[in-house]
Amino acid sequence: MPQINTLIFDFGDVFINLDKQGAMDNALQLFGLIEFEDDMLKTNIAYEIGAISTLEFLAFYQKKFPNLNQDEIVYAWNYIIRDFPEHRLKFIQNLKASGQYQLILLSNTNALHIQYIKNNVPFYEEFKRCFDVFYLSHEIRLRKPNADIYKFVLNENHLNPEECLFIDDTKDNTDMAERLGLHTWNIDETLEDVADVFKVKSDLF
Structure with missing residues (x-):
């Protein structure tokens, strides 16, 4: 594999x-x-x-x-936006520091939400810098779960879908990614935490 x-x-x-x-x-x-x-x-x-x-x-x-x-x-x-647990910032910072993976953020969002986050999450820019590429739907004019957004990310970054793990809390989004050949984790945010990815998806690493 x-x-x-x-x-x-x-x-x-x-x-x-x-x-x-x-x-x-x-x-x-x-x-x-x-x-x-x-x-x-x-x-x-x-x-x-x-x-x-x-x-x-x-x-x-x-x-x-x-x-x-x-x-x-x-x-x-x-109103939808709540807290950003700092241990998740530490997780992505450590992942970035390891240099083992290309890190991409792919989010359906909008200008008002991002402005609110910039104003209320003091480490937003720090977080953003952890990613090699940071894709926001309102900036690239594509949104999940449409197939074109995944194809865009794969083509732009010359990725083999079989070498990618896509993590999203919305099943429609992970279902489409799977159909395009990516490995996925449809995270249950009520029970799971992204910082545990290497435990939950240990079969892939």
Whole structure:
């Protein structure tokens, strides 16, 4: 079996903790809805791939919910982001220092979330420097689980998928990566920690 030489990591619920259900409940309560409407879902995806700007994103929500001000919308949008345990920073720093693997971050995210993280995680830039390449969906205009984002990463970095391990908390994302030949770890963020990758996936190393 080819040896793993590249580790590709998701960001949310792999390194930084998220509260997806809490954020959803909070937003639905704020908007007075039972579920997100189609135009909201499409706008969120457009924002995640950088097809619309932050101003356009906020303008959409302010037009749809004129009773809300911009600060309320931004707060609700960023509600999902929780803490970044420092031991995970140490883990990736040690991995970088070892020089054994190419390290890539591949995250579905957006400008507001990244700005919030920059403002609230003092070691964000330190974390970012640990990676050989740092791909954010709104910057590369591609998103998981679409096949094109994985092909882009593989082609850009001249990777053999059989030599890559992709770690993500969303099953749709790891399923697509597997179909393209990558090894995967669909991490359960409620029970598992990325720092234990060499124990959990010991069969690959």
